[in-house]
Amino acid sequence: MSLPNRSGYWILAIIALAVLAPLLSLLTQSGLSTDDSAGLEFWQSNYLRRILFFSLWQALLSAGISIGLALLVARALAHHGVFPFRGLLLKLFGLPLVVPSIVAVMGVVSIYGSNGWIPLGRSLYGLNGILLAHVFFNMPLAVRLLLPVWQSIPTHHWQMSEQLGLNRWQQWRHLEWQALRESLPGISLLIFMLCLTSFAVVLTLGGGPKSTTLEVAIYQSLRFDFDPPQAVALALLQLGLCLLVAWASSLFHKLPDVEISLPNVQMTTVAAGRHINTVIISVAAIFVGMPLVAMIIDALNGPILTVLSKPELWLSASLTLLIGVSASALSVLAGWLLLSTSTDYAMLGQRRKASMIEMLGSIVYVVPPLVIGTGLFILMAPHLNVFEWAIPVVILINAMMGLPFVIRTLGPAMRQSKMRYQQLCESLALTKWQRFKIVDWPLLRKSVALSTALVAAMAMGDLGVIALFGTPEITTLPLMLYHQLSAYLIPNAAVTAVFLLGFCLLVFWLLEKLIGGKTNVEH
Amino acid sequence: MSIIHKQNYKKAYQLFAAVLLSGLVSTTSIAAKPTLTVYTYDSFTSDWGPGPKVKQAFEETCDCNLSLVGLEDGVSLLNRLKLEGKNTKADVVLGIDTNLTADARASGLFSMHGQTLQNSALPQAWNDDTFFPYDYGYFAFVYNTELLKNPPTSLKELVEDANGPTILIQDPRTSTPGLGLLLWVKKVYGDKADEAWEKLSKRIVTVSKGWSEAYGLFLKGEADMVLSYTTSPAYHIIAEDDKRFAAAEFSEGHYQQTEVAGLVAASQQQDLGKKFLAFMQGEKFQNIIPTTNWMYPAALARTSLPDGFNDLVEPSTALIFSDGEIADNRKKWVAEWLEVMSK
Numbered sequence: 001m002s003l004p005n006r007s008g009y010w011i012l013a014i015i016a017l018a019v020l021a022p023l024l025s026l027l028t029q030s031g032l033s034t035d036d037s038a039g040l041e042f043w044q045s046n047y048l049r050r051i052l053f054f055s056l057w058q059a060l061l062s063a064g065i066s067i068g069l070a071l072l073v074a075r076a077l078a079h080h081g082v083f084p085f086r087g088l089l090l091k092l093f094g095l096p097l098v099v100p101s102i103v104a105v106m107g108v109v110s111i112y113g114s115n116g117w118i119p120l121g122r123s124l125y126g127l128n129g130i131l132l133a134h135v136f137f138n139m140p141l142a143v144r145l146l147l148p149v150w151q152s153i154p155t156h157h158w159q160m161s162e163q164l165g166l167n168r169w170q171q172w173r174h175l176e177w178q179a180l181r182e183s184l185p186g187i188s189l190l191i192f193m194l195c196l197t198s199f200a201v202v203l204t205l206g207g208g209p210k211s212t213t214l215e216v217a218i219y220q221s222l223r224f225d226f227d228p229p230q231a232v233a234l235a236l237l238q239l240g241l242c243l244l245v246a247w248a249s250s251l252f253h254k255l256p257d258v259e260i261s262l263p264n265v266q267m268t269t270v271a272a273g274r275h276i277n278t279v280i281i282s283v284a285a286i287f288v289g290m291p292l293v294a295m296i297i298d299a300l301n302g303p304i305l306t307v308l309s310k311p312e313l314w315l316s317a318s319l320t321l322l323i324g325v326s327a328s329a330l331s332v333l334a335g336w337l338l339l340s341t342s343t344d345y346a347m348l349g350q351r352r353k354a355s356m357i358e359m360l361g362s363i364v365y366v367v368p369p370l371v372i373g374t375g376l377f378i379l380m381a382p383h384l385n386v387f388e389w390a391i392p393v394v395i396l397i398n399a400m401m402g403l404p405f406v407i408r409t410l411g412p413a414m415r416q417s418k419m420r421y422q423q424l425c426e427s428l429a430l431t432k433w434q435r436f437k438i439v440d441w442p443l444l445r446k447s448v449a450l451s452t453a454l455v456a457a458m459a460m461g462d463l464g465v466i467a468l469f470g471t472p473e474i475t476t477l478p479l480m481l482y483h484q485l486s487a488y489l490i491p492n493a494a495v496t497a498v499f500l501l502g503f504c505l506l507v508f509w510l511l512e513k514l515i516g517g518k519t520n521v522e523h
Numbered sequence: 524m525s526i527i528h529k530q531n532y533k534k535a536y537q538l539f540a541a542v543l544l545s546g547l548v549s550t551t552s553i554a555a556k557p558t559l560t561v562y563t564y565d566s567f568t569s570d571w572g573p574g575p576k577v578k579q580a581f582e583e584t585c586d587c588n589l590s591l592v593g594l595e596d597g598v599s600l601l602n603r604l605k606l607e608g609k610n611t612k613a614d615v616v617l618g619i620d621t622n623l624t625a626d627a628r629a630s631g632l633f634s635m636h637g638q639t640l641q642n643s644a645l646p647q648a649w650n651d652d653t654f655f656p657y658d659y660g661y662f663a664f665v666y667n668t669e670l671l672k673n674p675p676t677s678l679k680e681l682v683e684d685a686n687g688p689t690i691l692i693q694d695p696r697t698s699t700p701g702l703g704l705l706l707w708v709k710k711v712y713g714d715k716a717d718e719a720w721e722k723l724s725k726r727i728v729t730v731s732k733g734w735s736e737a738y739g740l741f742l743k744g745e746a747d748m749v750l751s752y753t754t755s756p757a758y759h760i761i762a763e764d765d766k767r768f769a770a771a772e773f774s775e776g777h778y779q780q781t782e783v784a785g786l787v788a789a790s791q792q793q794d795l796g797k798k799f800l801a802f803m804q805g806e807k808f809q810n811i812i813p814t815t816n817w818m819y820p821a822a823l824a825r826t827s828l829p830d831g832f833n834d835l836v837e838p839s840t841a842l843i844f845s846d847g848e849i850a851d852n853r854k855k856w857v858a859e860w861l862e863v864m865s866k
Contacts, residue, residue, distance in 0.1 A: 029606070047861060106739055115744040122689075125729045200732045203694060204740075208730035209864045220696045225854065226602050312570060374606070381607055387592070467565060467595040475569075483569035485735035488758045488817065490742060 004348060008341025008357055011334045015400060019364050022375020023235065026228040029378060042230070048217075055196060055213040056241060058127065058206075062134035062195040067188050069135065070142030073284040075176065076277035077143065078150030089285055090147075091509060093140035094454065095292060098461035098504040100478045101200040102485065103497045107291030108133050108205065110298070117290065129205030134198065138191045140288050144450070145187045145408050146180070152416060153179050168273065183412050185249040186358065190404050192245055193365045196238070214238045218368050228374070235371045242366045246359050292501070299498035302491035307499070313480070317503055320477045323391065324460035324507065327398035331455045332448060334399065335361070335406030336414075343415045347422060358411060362404035369397050373465035390469035397465055402455030409454060413447035414440075449516030453508045460504050477503070558588040559795050561784075562600055562613040565593030573808075573815040580807045587795060597699065597782075601627050608632070609789045614796045617657070617784035617803075621843070622702055624654050624783060625850035634788040638800050642822045645781065646841040654783035657803050658818040661777035661838050662703040663770035664690060664748040665755045671747045674771040678711050681773070682719045688747030689726045691737040695857050698733050699780065700750050705860055706849070707778035710842045716856075720863045730864070753777060753836050754817050760831035761814060769836070776840025782818065 042048060077086070099107070112120045112132060120128065153175060161171050199215045214234060222231035307313060338361045346354040376393055380386055421439050430438065463478045475483070477500045484493040568574035568591045578589045592612075594600050597619045604611055604627075611632070619627055627633060636655040643649060645659060664681065666674050671688055675681040681688070693701030712719040728746040731737040741749035748771065759765040784803060786796045802808055806827075809820035813828055825832075 047858075047865070050865065102736055102739070105736060106743065109740060109743050109745060113740075113743055113745050122728060200736065203697070204729055204731040204736045206729070208724070208727060209694065209696075209861050210866075212861075212865070216696070223598050223602060224696050224857075226605065310570075378606055382610060385612075387612075467593075468599065475565075479565070480569075482735065483566055483571065485739065486566040486733075487569060487571035487815075488738075488755075488762070489571060490739055 004344035005337075005340040007337040008339070008361075011338045012357065012360055014334075015361065015364055015403070018396065018400060019367055019372060021379060022372045023232050023367075024375075025378040026232045026371065026375045029228040043233075051212045051214055051217055052237075052241070054211065055215070055238075058130055058134075058202065058211070058213070059192050059196040059198075060245075061127075062131055062138065062198075063188060063192040065131060066135050066138040066191050066195075067142055067184075069284070070139045070146055071180075072280055073139070074143045074146040074150065075172075076273075076280040076284075077147060079273060080277045080281060089281075090144065091505060092285070092288060092292070093144050094457060094508050095501060095505060096137045096140050096288065097454065098457045098501060099137075099295075100461055100463060100481060100497070100500075101198070103295065103481070104133060104137065104291065105201060105204050106298075107295050108136060110294035111290045117294075125205060125207035126211070127206075129207070130198075130202055130211065133201045133205055134195050136288065136291060137198075137201075138194055139284070141194075141454075142187060142191055143284075144454075145190075146183065148409075148412065148447070149179050149183050150176065152412070181252065183408070185252050186362070186408055186411070189242075189246050189249050189359075190362065190365075190408050192249075193242060193362070193404065196242065197366055197368065214241070215368060219370060222370060222374060231371055231374075235367050238366050238368075239363065242363055246363060250355060250359070295494065295501070296498055298491075298494035302495040304495050307492050307495040312474075313477075313496070313499070315474050316477045316480045317499075319391075319474050320460050320500075320503070321507065323395055323398065323476065324456040324504075325511075326395045327402060327459040328452045328455035328511075330395065330399035331402035331406050332410070332452050335403055335410055335451065336448075338403075339407065339411050339414045342411070343418050346415055347418055358407050362407050364400055365404050369401065369465050370468065372397055372400075373468045377469065386469055390466055393469065394466050395459075398459035398462060399455075401462075402458060405454045405458065406451040409451040410444065410447045413444055417443040446516045449512045449514075452515055453511040456511055457504045457508050460507065461500065556587050557792060557795060558590050559585070559614050559792060559799055560590045560592060560612050561615045561617050561799070562592050562594060562603065563617040564596045564600060567591070567618055567816070568593035571815065573811045576811045576815065577808060580811070581799065581802055584802065585795065585798060589799075597623060601630075604632055604787070605630055611787060611789060613787050614790040614792045615784055615786060615799055618782060619654075619785070620699060621781045621783065621846050622699070622706070622849050622853070623846075624651065625846035627785065628653050628846075629850070632788055633785040634790075634793065636784075636786055636800050637797055638804065640804060640822060642804070642824065644819060644823055644825065645821055646779065647843070651783070654785045655800050655803070656781050656783050656821040657808070658812050658816055658821050659779060659781040660818040661753045661779055661841065662700055662707060662750065663753040663755075663773075663777055663836065663838075665741070665751045665768055665770050666748045667767050668769050669767050670744075674748070674769075676772065677774040678707065679775070681771075682708075682712075682723045685722075685725070687726060689728050690723075690748045690750065691728050691741050691746045692730055692750040693734055693737050694730050694732060695860060698731070700734055700752075701730070702853075702857075703778050703780055704750050705856060706844055707842060709856060710778065710844065711775045717859055717863045720860060721866070724864055724866075752817070753838065754813075754819065754832070757813070757829075757831040757835055758817050760834065761829060766834075772836040772838065774839070776842045777838035779838075779841040779843045781821070781843075 096104070108129065109116065109124070111117050112124050112129070114121050124132070157175055161175055166174065196213070197215050199213065199219065202211050202213050203216060214237065218231050218234045218238070221227045221234060338357065342354040342357040345351070345357070373393065377386060380389060417440060425435050425439060461478060463482065466476055466479060477496065481493050481496045481500065484496060563574070566572050574591050574593070578591060581589050594603055600616055601619055601623055604613065604616060633653050635652050638655050640649045640656065645656060649656060664674075666688070675684065675687055692704055695701040695705040708719050709716045729740070731740065734751065737749050738751060740746070751770070753770040756768040756770055759768045784800060786793065786800065790796055804822040806823070809823040810827070812818060812820040813832060
């Protein structure tokens with residue numbers, strides 16, 4: 001085999017530059033507090049220890065529960081085969097990712113609040129509320145990321161397991177768990193990062209400052225205390241924490257042995273578990289659907305025509321679309337190049353190197369956009385008119401934040417396609433372009449479609465750093481929603497929220513359709 | 524790829540081009556008129572805020588362009604200005620409050636406003652020659668009169684009645700009203716503030732990041748009262764014709780928040796900036812404030828306010844710390860609050 005593709009290193013270099021340069025520029029900004037002893041006191045305080053512990057604890061718990069439930073649901077979906085509305089259900093599972101956190105909080109409260117459908121009363125506020133909201137956000141995403149794993153288990157393995165008379169537990173142990181070991185650590189890390197950086201959800205549903213996370217502390221030191229060096233130190237601490245968890249999760253990581261059989265197209269349905277599967281799928285659908293339905297009911301009671309007839313809404317929608325699609329295109333391109341390198345290393349047997357590259361590409365997610373944005377601002381402001389550059393910067397930051405999603409969705413598929421066809425391509429002496437056109441694209445377009453759609457949706461729902469740079473006439477939809485809320489226009493905001501959801505669903509569906517092609521093989 | 528797909532791409536591309544172009548055109552269409560750039564918070568510039576009306580009214584008289592740049596909130600405004608320093612594009616900064624003015628003054632980035640406040644509606648004389656007020660309000664606990672029949676009549680009653688109403692508040696680290704309540708309790712309880720918070724904390728349902736979350740949760744019925752402004756019920760009366768909401772009047776008085784604007788020292792347009800500050804205390808600007816910012820205008824008689832404002836609670840005493848006291852103690856007080864509330 002030829003030398004590994006080096007393009008991934010370029011991507012890593014660009015990411016490192018885009019993260020480290022802003023961090024360094026922040027360090028040069030001396031904070032207002034010149035009192036060094038106060039700084040030292042902060043680093044030794046109980047407060048810091050408490051938030052470190054709490055950040056880690058709530059994120060591990062949230063991610064653990066989300067992943068555990070997602071395994072159950074994904075397994076049920078995989079075994080259940082085709083049923084009506086399966087495609088719609090999976091689209092629905094892409095939605096919570098889009099919901100701006102304030103809307104999700106309101107949705108969760110509509111269901112579990114004191115006047116909700118399943119009132120939990122005061123006990124909602126605290127760890128319960130945080131976990132409920134995080135499972136609502138992340139379980140569906142994890143299901144979408146885990147489902148392809150079942151699809152990748154070759155048919156003859158299932159047949160063999162039946163011939164051997166393996167029971168469900170043995171099947172899980174010897175077939176499914178083995179297949180999952182490749183993706184699970186990465187997906188868990190991604191969900192962990194999402195929970196670790198959660199802010200408004202944790203603060204609002206957490207019941208108060210007991211539930212302060214590192215992310216809140218970073219925000220506080222950068223904004224309230226205006227102490228950029230302390231913000232950088234805290235951001236690095238968060239990064240370090242995440243590296244530690246990444247390292248721990250990599251211990252469970254195991255790439256499957258080279259697999260040259262064809263993947264199964266039709267899942268063998270295990271009849272015995274059908275009823276249980278139906279129950280699991282229904283409960284999951286209800287759990288995810290309820291807050292969404294509550295949002296829709298709120299919107300139906302709102303001034304629908306007033307909101308929809310505003311030209312500003314449609315301008316905001318096109319700007320939101322521009323940001324979402326550009327960020328996802330950039331993110332998928334960067335992800336593709338990065339993965340080309342890491343899969344080459346995996347093929348050469350250098351698996352640690354491969355997973356290291358993927359991990360470095362993912363982990364930037366935990367450096368808060370507010371920190372990167374402020375740093376970039378300091379770098380740019382003396383040379384450029386930052387107002388004109390606000391949108392490109394928002395796109396760049398969203399593209400970086402999308403990278404872990406791309407790595408998780410595209411990575412396994414790319415590695416498998418390489419394992420199967422590398423030798424064939426080499427013996428046919430295909431050029432890079434021929435190979436892309438004939439082999440890679442047809443095989444990978446479904447995964448490319450899913451990652452593009454996910455990143456676009458995420459970027460579209462993100463409040464982003466646009467508020468940091470200053471908003472001229474056009475705003476994004478999530479920002480418009482916040483404006484409505486701060487102007488007491490809560491019913492209008494409910495309509496805007498559902499419009500944003502519907503719009504994202506449409507974009508999600510279109511991107512998956514356009515890029516993924518017409519085949520009806522679902523992930 | 525089918526032709527249909529290609530057309531879709533083409534359309535999408537055209538849409539993007541249109542959005543991009545409209546952005547470029549709007550930022551590059553510089554007329555011969557001078558442009559006054561005002562940094563403010565983005566709920567001021569939003570379609571529902573005072574921004575659009577203020578822009579129109581000022582441009583009618585100034586023979587200039589008014590460019591309103593919206594940032595997240597008052598705290599971001601000041602941070603932004605500190606980051607930009609002398610290279611700032613801002614001529615005027617509008618929207619920081621008196622909790623931040625000492626800090627802002629210390630930055631040395633502002634020049635004297637050179638105005639005298641006429642028709643002042645403020646409860647105290649205005650002596651600050653760097654910052655100039657445009658509106659003010661009082662923090663208060665808002666409740667639904669149909670659901671809460673006997674609201675507390677003092678902060679002490681709210682704090683000390685163990686069976687009192689449940690409340691929603693905001694975090695002083697992330698929200699202006701949150702900081703306001705912290706100062707309010709400090710004003711009333713002084714050194715005993717931590718004991719007060721300990722008692723109160725049992726009935727705090729949650730502490731949200733911003734005002735919007737807390738108010739939204741309150742409207743969903745999550746608690747009996749929410750920390751907001753005495754003027755909040757005016758919104759429901761005027762915009763929704765809904766008279767159920769009221770602010771509870773507390774006998775110790777209410778903590779006051781005054782929002783101000785300042786002239787940026789590095790600005791090349793000092794005269795135009797002063798013209799804007801003068802316009803700000805004029806009747807046109809002041810009349811826009813009540814029903815867009817839902818605060819009391821700083822220079823308009825109570826009798827000139829729209830109807831809904833006359834039914835509001837009028838605090839007997841306006842409680843306020845000097846901006847110097849806040850700058851000296853803010854960090855310490857917030858740390859104290861965190862300590863008690865994290866138990």
